[in-house]
Amino acid sequence: MSRAAALGSTFLALTDHDDLGGAVRFSRACRESGVTPLLGAEITLDDASHLTLIVENPTGWGNLCALLSRGRTESFRGTPSVPWSALRERSAGLVALSGCPRGRIPRLLGEERFAEARAAAGEMKEVFGDRFHLELWDHRTHQEASLCADLRDLAREVGVPWTVTHDVHYADPAGRAVHDLLTCVRRQATLEQAHRAGWLRPSGEWCLQPPAEMARRWSHAPEGIRRTREIAERCAGFRLLDVPPPRPSFAVPAEYASADEMLRVLAENGLRDRLPEASEAHWTQLRRELDIIRQVRMPDHFLVVWDICRFARESGILCQGRGSAANSLVCYALRVTAVDPIANHLLFERFLSVERPEAPDIDVDFAAMDDRERVLQYVYERYTRSNAAMVCTHVEYRGRSAVRDAMRVLGFPATQGDLLAKRLDGHASAATAAEWLEMGEGKALRSVGLDPAEPRARALVKLVSGLDGIPRHRGIHSGGFVLSGGPLGETVPIEPASMPGRTVIQWDKDDCADIGIPKFDLLGLGMLKLLGSCIRMVREGRGVDVDIGRLPMDDPAVYAQIGAADTVGLFQIESRAQANFLPRLKPTCFYDVVISVGAIRPGPMMGGQVKEMLARRRGEVPTEYPHPDLEPVLGRTHGLALFQEQLMRCAIVVSGCSPGEADKLRRAMSRKRSKEEMHRATEGIREGMRARGVDEEAAEKVLGWLEACASYTFPESHAISFALLAYASAWLRLYYPAEYLCAILNAQPMGFYPVSTLIHDARQHGVQVLPIDLAVSGWDCSLERKCVSAVCVSAEVDGAACDGVLCGRAEADAAESDGSPGDALTHSRTQHSRTSSPAVRVGLRYVRGLGSVTGGRLRAELARGAFTSVADVVERFPSEHGLRALASAGAFRSWIEGGPRQALWTVLGELRARRSGGPLAPAEPSATRLPELAPAERTRMAHHVTGFDLDGHPMRHLRGRLRDLGVMPLGDLRDDARRNGERVTAAGLVIVRQRPGTAKGFVFVGLEDETGRVDVIVPPQLYARERETINGNGILAVRGRLGREDGVTNIKAETFFPLRLDEATEIVRSHDYH
Structure with missing residues (x-):
């Protein structure tokens, strides 16, 4: 749009093919550029011809929407078609142009079917009257020149006016290459194929032209330009905002008057x-x-x-x-x-x-x-x-999609394009991808066998760059x-x-x-599913009804857990940034949780408000207010405005404006405006402050502060809503950890951490996790109601021994309660309730490699009834692929001893017997005893087939070697003897890689071992140098400086080196956000 304004255009019409998707943005861009927008579309009729329609008034807008909607919804997907009968019914309020060379009339003229062209023109004149014009163009081609001459002759014959347009497909000639690429993508063709088929235009003429150039080209027939302006002025009065927006209607029952x-x-x-x-x-x-x-x-x-x-x-x-x-x-x-x-x-x-x-x-x-x-x-x-x-x-091109599409259009093999795209960060923009392709003298291109100097490789870089910000498809x-x-x-x-x-x-x-x-x-929202599932399991297993809307909000144990950043698996407060913030915040009440949800956002973090608030909270710097009257509004956030509602209350307090006026001010300040526009928007607030005796200097200070805060504040109502769920998740995880783990495993995928970390963390909190077992596992994870603690199993509780099954005292306590959360809380605080916690049995959903079809068949068999033996499994589920996956996951452990390798041998033998027609009987111990896998290999296989290892953390296999190398356990980093800034060497499983947009290029790598977790801070230069090491290895060792401050521990990396567990390179599929 800036190009049109720079060229001096006063009107511009948007007439996309069978589409109005760009109408709103086009109108907005025109207003901002001082160009008058005209809205329309080039529709496809049922004879595959094109017709250009431009909206004259709200009636025309409704008719154009109806025509396009019908053409889209009643036609085969991807090939819209509007019946001629519908056009007759919906022509009011629309100006019609005969269209491009693919229009019905130009096409008939081009085929020298002159009588049919005259009839078609007459029919259009009958439908549209003086709102129909024949359309002429000049893109400097001989074919168009001849066709335009025929169109002018036809206009004289049938008494229809003709007008001039320019068929613009890109802003300037440089945009032609990208437009050609998009044409090829739509046609699923290479550039070479598209050229041969005639799908690409012969030059860059299909771009915006200055008004003076258009006048020069049509100086021999200026009436065409004049009529174009008349049409533009006729249609310029229509604005999208003139159309009443659709509103819902509710059928009110007769018992109510309205x-x-x-x-x-x-x-x-x-x-x-x-x-x-x-x-x-x-x-x-x-x-x-x-x-x-x-x-x-x-x-x-x-x-x-x-x-x-x-x-x-x-x-x-x-x-x-x-x-x-x-x-x-x-x-x-x-x-x-x-x-x-x-x-x-x-x-x-x-x-x-x-x-x-x-x-x-x-x-x-x-x-x-x-x-x-x-x-x-x-x-x-x-x-x-x-x-x-x-x-x-509107899904725009990202780096990977731009590389894939550009390489395919340029004729490179799809496998080569996919290989190159996969080496790019998944969240990189197309512009970043283009820069990456040129880095290191084309190192990325050379890595897939391309010569950076080759013409197609140079074209690839330009095309990828040109796709930045371009919509790819509609979702x-x-x-x-x-x-x-x-x-x-x-x-x-x-x-x-x-x-x-x-x-x-x-x-x-x-x-x-x-x-x-x-x-x-x-x-x-996955967290609601988790909470609902957890509450159901607590009710069914313990007889306690939990209402998350009536939880005790003053529980110090919950806040202690949150303040210690013991938040793995909790809603909104489990991330790396939260884990660094919460120990510094030290929450003691619900509003502190609200602050944590609202503060860890790009605006407050980049603006420095988070650090300032913490410093004020700790008393390191004094709390100041922009105006003394604002202390009641800003007291809980120590003089800083984190929330939009606070801004509104501040405006109300200092100026006496209404809440509605305060919201208008908030909205005005949240958008970029000139000083003059901002002064007009704030005039009412200024008058209110003057009326209240606020002097000009103080008023300007308050307004400047409000405007600065408006750029980063967050809706307080939203933060409170999410904080309620965060608190509920923390409460349930604290008092019902087994039920919570079971629920979160069944709600995957969700959250910040991989499943292996969720299980490892839960086990550290005393939850017993039982392995996949076809004899007892369902598809989902489930609870096994047994007392699993040594306190209950081997000793007496309250003078009576527990028999090892679900302890009756927990049920009795629940039966005596009234089911309120207070009773649930009281009971769950007792030692007995903790020790009688059920175990979590992992479900078959965690067997990787089953696939959707095979997994669906297994679920169907489980619904028919539990499996009773190896033979029963093979009989009912004779999928070799599925049986291999189940055996590798240890799912036959109740019937076959000796581990996954032995199970695989036995089960495949049963399957061969079944296929050969032999009888199936309960599996006998195989005469062939295969050696068990080595511990490290068993861990590698467990992670490969399920994503976790219940025998222990993978890092335990490396501990001896790491000790010899001077690599310390991560838990030791929190030893009080360790000093801030001390050089350390540590290692762990990579569970998270993150590069936030707010971190100025810093990358954060989460490491985990059997003793704890730590965040590693990677400077941009180090990440650029060791990117392949960081991204390509599942276990990393890091050397750097220890950071310890306010209860938060991290490592500021100086160098990395990879570690391997036997042949394993990627033990855990980390959660990457970069």
């Missing part, structure tokens, strides 16, 4: 149910929110969300709203959110206000993706498929959808989704926000 009345009754009843002793402040706030919702006419919006959450609860699906919706007491009363906004001092206007009447997004998390799918299915059925569609995502948002009271495709463009029975709009969430389209987010 949607407003139904919402009021539900909210009042809900508040009484949730807070039987609700304060007057609650009731006053509820009435105020309902009044605002009535004023902005959005009761249907809230009723739809209430209905969705009602369905989820009645279906046994755990759900919880989050984000700015948690500022609403109405949402709390409707059981959409779990946060009481009055008790947590939240502001409704951060969510919705009269000053900002657009419908807010309401985000609701559901316990699992399959649960979310059930809810989405309900939405489609309840509100009809024609009125609902998912929001899309589906993880949970966002739009609802309308009528057919959605008549307001926004929709198309079929990849998932059968689903539709998706051609705009993403930012596009929807720009033009005020309300979006609902129904998201799958």
Whole structure:
């Protein structure tokens, strides 16, 4: 767009093929560049011809959306087609141009079918009247010159005006190469094949031209340029913001007079149910929110969300709203959110206000993706498929996809492109990939057999660079959808989704926000699945009902655990950054957890607010406030604003503005604006401060501080919602560690750490983990209700011996309780409850290599009944591939002694007997006794086939050798005798590699051994030098300086060297974020 403005263009039309996906961004870019946008599309008719349509008014917009939606949804995917009959019905408000050379009329003229061309022109004139024009172009080709002459003759014959366009496909001639590449990708062809087929344009003429150049080219026929301007002026009055956004409609039962009345009754009843002793402040706030919702006419919006959450609860699906919706007491009363906004001092206007009447997004998390799918299915059925569609995502080229596509188009073998792409960081941008290809005189290119000086290799670098920021394809948002009271495709463009029975709009969430389209987010959150599963197991196994909404929030044991960064597997507070922050924060109350969730974000960390807050909290520097009156607002965060709601309250306190005006200020400050625009946006606040006696200097100081904070603050309501789940996960893991481990293993993949670390950590907390065993394992991990502690098994508890099965005293205690969390807490604090914790049996889902089809067959057999013998397994599950995987994982341990190698020999013998037609009998001990694997080899195999080794940590096999080399156990790094800055050498299994965007190029490597974990800080220069060593090895030794501060231990790396466990190179599949 900047190119068009630089060339002096005053109007620009967007007419993508059968698509309006770029309309919102195009309109915004035009406004910012001072160019007037025209919106339209080049549609494909049912005879495969093209026709250009430009929107004249809101009616035309609705008709164009309807035509494109029909062309997409009623045609074969990827080949949109609009029936001529539909065009007749939907022509109002649209200006039609005859199109490019592939248009119906130009094509007929090119084939010298002049009579048919005249008839087609007459038909278009009949449908569109004076809104139809024949379209001419000049891209400096002989074919076009001849065709344009015929079009002008036809215009005179049939009395239709003609106009001039330029068919722009890229901003300048340099963009031609990338456009050709994208054409080849779409056609699934190489450049050579595309040239031979005539799919590529012959020159770079299909770019933006200056108005003066267009006037020069058509100086012999200036009336064409004049008519072009007339069309532009005719259509320039239409703006997307003039189109009323789609709004949901809720079918109100006859017992209510209106949607407003139904919402009021539900909210009042809900508040009484949730807070039987609700304060007057609650009731006053509820009435105020309902009044605002009535004023902005959005009761249907809230009723739809209430209905969705009602369905989820009645279906046994755990759900919880989050984000700015948690500022609403109405949402709390409707059981959409779990946060009481009055008790947590939240502001409704951060969510919705009269000053900002657009419908807010309401985000609701559901316990699992399959649960979310059930809810989405309900939405489609309840509100009809024609009125609902998912929001899309625009997936841009990243480094790997750019390298693969560019190499394929240039004619390189796909295997070579894949090999090169895999050597690139998975999150690298296309621009970074292009730089990487040129580094070290083309070292990366040479590594896959390419000569950097070869022309195709040089072209590869340019093409990869040119793909940076270019959309590659359209995806589906993880949970966002739009609802309308009528057919959605008549307001926004929709198309079929990849998932059968689903539709998706051609705009993403930012596009929807720009033009005020309300979006609902129904998201799958693994932590809710984990919590729901854990609570169910506690209830079924221990007879205790846990309500995460009523947990004791003042438990010092929970805060001690969090403050020690003992947070592996906990929601939001388990990451490396949190593990470094929490020991310094030393949380003692729930709001400290809220701070930890809100503070460890890019903005506060890069802006230095996190370090400043910790220093103030410890008393190292004084706590200062931008204005004395702000202490009540900022006291809990020590004079710093971490949250958006704090900014709003600050504006209210110092200026007396309304909450709605404060939210407008927050939104204004969060966007880049000129000094003049910012002064206008803050004028009302300035006047309020003057009226309150705040002098000009102090007012400017406060406003400057507010503007600086606005760039990094986080929604407090969102932080509180997530902090509730973080605390609940910490409480459950502390008091029910076996159930928690079982739940988190069944909820994978999720979280920061690999499964091996989750199991290792749980075992350090006293959880017994039992191996995979076909005789007892189900598909999922399960609990075995036995007292596994030596305290119960070999001694007496309260004077009576335990018999080794589920201890009756735990059940009796639970039976005597009233099921409240307080009783659960009291019981779980007893020694007996800890020692009677069940064991976790690993499920067959952790046998790698089964695959989805074979794994599905195994699950089906498990549903039929448990396996009883080797012969039973082979009879019911005769998959050699599957049996090999099961035997390697030790799954036959109840029936076959001697380890995986012996099991594999025996089971394959049974399978051969079955295939030969011989009788199958219970397996007898094999006469052939194979030697067992060496311990290190057994560990390597265990990690290969399951991802973990229950016999012990892999590093134990290296301990003797490491001791001889002077490499210390990681647990020793925390010895009080160790000094900060001391040079140390340590080693461990790589469990995490991370390169945050906020870390200025630093890389963090998490190492683990049998004694503990440590983070290794890798400077950018060291990472560049030893990148292959760091990324290519599963066990690393590091030499560097010990860092010890405020209870946090790390190593500042100076050099790395790899270690091997026999032939193992990658023992654990680390979680990499770089």
